[in-house]
Structure formats: structure tokens, C-alpha cells
Amino acid sequence: MVDTTVVVFDTTLRDGEQAPGFSMHIEEKLRLARQLDDLNVDIIEAGFPIASEADAESVRRVALEVRRPTIAALARCVAADIDCAGHALKPAARSRIHTFIATSDLHLERKLRITREQCLETAVNSVKRARQFTDDVQFSAEDATRSDMDFLRRVVEEVIAAGATTINLPDTVGYCTPDEITEFFTKVLASVPNASKAVFSTHCHDDLGLAVANSIAAVRAGVRQVECTINGIGERAGNASLEEVVMIANVRPERAGFKTLIKTPQLFPTSQLLAQLTGEAVQANKAIVGRNAFAHESGIHQDGMLKDRRTYEIMNPEDVGVPKTTLVLGKHSGRHAIQKRCEDLGFALSKLEVDRVYRRVIRLADHQKHISDAELISVIEEVKETATTQPIASTPSASSTAPAAHAHAQAPGNGGNGTAAAPPVEVGYGHGV
Ligand code: KIV
Ligand code: ZN
Numbered sequence: 001m002v003d004t005t006v007v008v009f010d011t012t013l014r015d016g017e018q019a020p021g022f023s024m025h026i027e028e029k030l031r032l033a034r035q036l037d038d039l040n041v042d043i044i045e046a047g048f049p050i051a052s053e054a055d056a057e058s059v060r061r062v063a064l065e066v067r068r069p070t071i072a073a074l075a076r077c078v079a080a081d082i083d084c085a086g087h088a089l090k091p092a093a094r095s096r097i098h099t100f101i102a103t104s105d106l107h108l109e110r111k112l113r114i115t116r117e118q119c120l121e122t123a124v125n126s127v128k129r130a131r132q133f134t135d136d137v138q139f140s141a142e143d144a145t146r147s148d149m150d151f152l153r154r155v156v157e158e159v160i161a162a163g164a165t166t167i168n169l170p171d172t173v174g175y176c177t178p179d180e181i182t183e184f185f186t187k188v189l190a191s192v193p194n195a196s197k198a199v200f201s202t203h204c205h206d207d208l209g210l211a212v213a214n215s216i217a218a219v220r221a222g223v224r225q226v227e228c229t230i231n232g233i234g235e236r237a238g239n240a241s242l243e244e245v246v247m248i249a250n251v252r253p254e255r256a257g258f259k260t261l262i263k264t265p266q267l268f269p270t271s272q273l274l275a276q277l278t279g280e281a282v283q284a285n286k287a288i289v290g291r292n293a294f295a296h297e298s299g300i301h302q303d304g305m306l307k308d309r310r311t312y313e314i315m316n317p318e319d320v321g322v323p324k325t326t327l328v329l330g331k332h333s334g335r336h337a338i339q340k341r342c343e344d345l346g347f348a349l350s351k352l353e354v355d356r357v358y359r360r361v362i363r364l365a366d367h368q369k370h371i372s373d374a375e376l377i378s379v380i381e382e383v384k385e386t387a388t389t390q391p392i393a394s395t396p397s398a399s400s401t402a403p404a405a406h407a408h409a410q411a412p413g414n415g416g417n418g419t420a421a422a423p424p425v426e427v428g429y430g431h432g433v
Contacts, residue, residue, distance in 0.1 A: 049085045097133055
């Protein structure tokens with residue numbers, strides 16, 4: 001049987017850390033590296049040692065202390081970079097030098113100001129130099145997807161012949177579409193004569209929001225390593241998000257056609273740790289790890305969730321390490337969810353009481369985003385108290401124990417002047433459930 005396991009190459013500590021706002025100190029990098037080990041990534045790219053002494057030291061410390069995964073270090077196709085990476089990686093149980101040079105004419109002419117022939121020669125010499133430190137050498141052709149195909153093929157063939165064991169072809173500026181990426185890798189893999197001697201890798205940036213889709217498309221074409229980052233951090237719009245790539249493989253195996261060795265319950269803790277270390281919050285609606293990824297506020301959704309969670313969730317939160325689904329009480333909530341929360345808080349309410357609590361919660365939520373449990377309890381107590389003193393359509397009690405709740409928890413339809421008005425019109429997403 002064909003092994004469909006894809007190598008997960010995590011570059012949070014290199015491409016991710018390189019992005020504005022995401023820099024980490026050595027001890028922080030070590031903490032994250034240990035967490036990446038718990039997550040079971042195959043390769044940790046720990047940094048770019050020539051960039052600074054601190055970067056070199058953090059690569060050395062990660063290499064020394066994180067023993068299971070392969071530890072990679074980045075180096076331009078420059079002798080000093082390669083030597084620096086080789087030395088920083090010395091303590092590693094398994095090390096990889098990742099050397100790169102741009103291959104697109106745009107980068108060669110405008111940035112590096114060298115010819116294609118010089119690029120080819122530099123690439124080959126660099127791979128040979130890196131092989132003197134380790135037999136695990138990755139070559140990346142920066143801006144590969146915008147490179148001339150014939151030239152790129154030549155480079156790839158020659159660096160494999162020189163000893164590169166992994167060939168990474170990045171979509172450096174996030175320019176490609178998924179169909180294009182599949183076509184691109186299919187062509188390269190079919191036309192480089194020694195392609196079977198190396199593992200091919202994809203490294204997609206998210207400038208058009210396609211990094212994850214492009215990574216999946218690359219795997220479809222035969223790529224066996226995916227480069228990605230926690231929370232999708234990285235240069236500009238970021239890299240392919242590790243948690244998304246992994247969960248696509250898990251949730252849709254029949255479509256994705258690959259698997260990973262990632263321990264998915266560690267996804268959320270890793271995402272949280274990164275946010276804590278960098279002080280950069282995760283986008284609320286971020287797939288898999290955002291705080292809304294397993295939260296429901298609208299009444300229709302809450303009702304569905306309470307009846308059968310599969311109505312609105314395609315994954316179990318526990319499978320990705322999220323403690324549990326949250327039903328958020330807000331202005332879109334419905335009776336069913338409010339009743340359930342009341343029960344969870346230990347209150348058995350009659351149908352009438354639920355109705356009254358519901359109306360007051362919705363009114364209160366017009367003035368604030370969410371209703372906390374303390375506020376809900378205040379509302380419940382107020383409703384209970386009102387029920388013993390007043391008929392149904394009357395004004396709520398003035399003696400609430402929660403000021404926030406009391407301020408806004410008037411019965412809908414009542415102008416607040418003590419006169420009962422016509423029955424309220426129920427508006428909003430969640431009503432009637
Ligand atoms: O995006 C890119 O091309 C890179 C390379 C250095 C691999 O990050
Ligand atoms: Zn990159």
C-alpha cells in the first residue's frame with residue numbers, strides 16, 4: 001500500500017518569527033519548540049543563524065534540547081551562511097541545512113544581479129558545501145512559481161545531483177492559484193529525470209488567501225512535504241496554517257488523500273502558546289483555533305447544536321484541543337440555549353419563566369455584547385421574584401441584584417415607564433427556537 005503520510009515542516013520559528021510583531025527571545029523559542037515537539041511535527045525550522053547571534057544561539061539551544069524532530073536551519077546560498085547554520089546545528093540529534101537562492105528572472109536581475117548560470121553554479125556549490133555538515137540538505141528555489149520552467153528544472157536536477165535530498169519550491173509571494181500549483185508540481189516532477197531521488201516540498205504564502213488550498217493542491221501533484229506555521233504566521237499575509245492543513249487531511253481524508261503524524265489535540269494549546277509568547281492574538285474567526293471556531297450565538301445554530309452537534313460542527317473541539325463548544329449568550333441567542341444554560345446553572349424554570357428570562361436577556365444583549373453567567377443569574381432571580389409579586393405582563397422588579405442586568409432587562413414592549421405595552425414583536429436570528 002502507498003504511504004500517504006506527508007512530512008510536516010514547521011517554520012513558525014523562522015518564517016513566522018521573521019514577520020513584524022512575532023519576534024521571540026531564546027527562552028520563548030525553546031518553549032515553542034518543545035510544544036512543537038509535543039505536537040509531533042516532523043521538522044522544526046528553528047531559525048536563520050547568520051541573521052544574528054541570538055538566532056544562531058536559539059538554533060543551537062533547540063538543537064541541543066529538542067531531540068525527536070529534525071532541526072533545520074536556514075542559510076542563503078552563501079558559504080558563511082552555510083557554515084554558520086552547520087555550526088549552530090552541531091548539537092542536533094538530526095539536523096537539516098536548508099539553503100536557498102532565488103531562481104526567477106525578476107529576483108536574479110533586479111535583486112541578486114546575477115545571471116542564471118551564476119545562480120545555478122552557486123546553488124550547486126552551496127548544496128555540496130552543506131553536505132559537508134549533514135547528509136540532510138534541503139534546497140529551496142525562492143520565487144520558484146514565477147521562475148522560467150526550463151531553468152527551474154535544470155537547477156532542480158543539478159542540485160539533486162549535488163546531494164540535495166529535499167527540494168522545496170515556494171510560492172514566495174502567494175501568487176498562484178491551486179490549479180496552477182498542481183500543474184506546476186506535476187510538470188516539475190514529470191520532467192526532472194532524477195526527481196525520485198528527492199522529497200518535493202511546498203511552501204506557500206497567503207497573499208491571496210490561498211496558501212492552504214495551494215499546499216493541498218501541491219500534495220495532490222505528488223509533493224510529500226508541506227511547510228507551514230502555527231496560526232499561519234509568516235512574511236506579509238503569512239504562510240499556510242499548520243492546523244488547517246492538518247485538519248483538512250483529518251476531516252476530509254477521502255478528498256485530501258494524505259495524512260500527517262500530528263497529534264491534533266495539541267493544536268489549540270500550541271496556537272495559544274504562540275499567541276501568549278508573541279502577544280499577538282489569534283483572529284477570532286480563525287479556522288480550527290480562533291475563539292469563535294467552536295462558539296455559537298445564533299438561536300438557530302444553538303438549537304441545532306443542542307439537538308445534534310453535527311448540525312453545525314464538522315469537528316469535535318476536543319479533537320483539536322479546544323476544551324469544549326461554547327454557546328455564547330447574546331442578542332442572537334434563542335430560548336433553547338438560554339434554557340439549557342439556566343439548567344446548567346442549576347435553575348429549573350417553568351416555560352413561562354424561560355420565556356421571561358429569554359426576553360430580558362435579549363433586551364440586555366442589545367446594550368452589551370455578551371451575557372455572563374452572573375448577569376443571567378441576576379435575570380433569573382429577578383424573573384423569579386417578579387413572578388411571585390406581579391402578573392405576567394407587568395414591569396420587572398426594581399430590586400435587581402445585578403446593576404448591569406437591571407439597567408436593561410425590561411420586558412420587551414415596555415417603554416420603561418411602568419405601563420405594559422402590546423406583546424413584543426420578536427426579531428432577530430434566534431427567535432422562536
Ligand atoms: O518564501 C520563501 O521563498 C522562503 C524561502 C526562504 C524558503 O521563505
Ligand atoms: Zn517563506
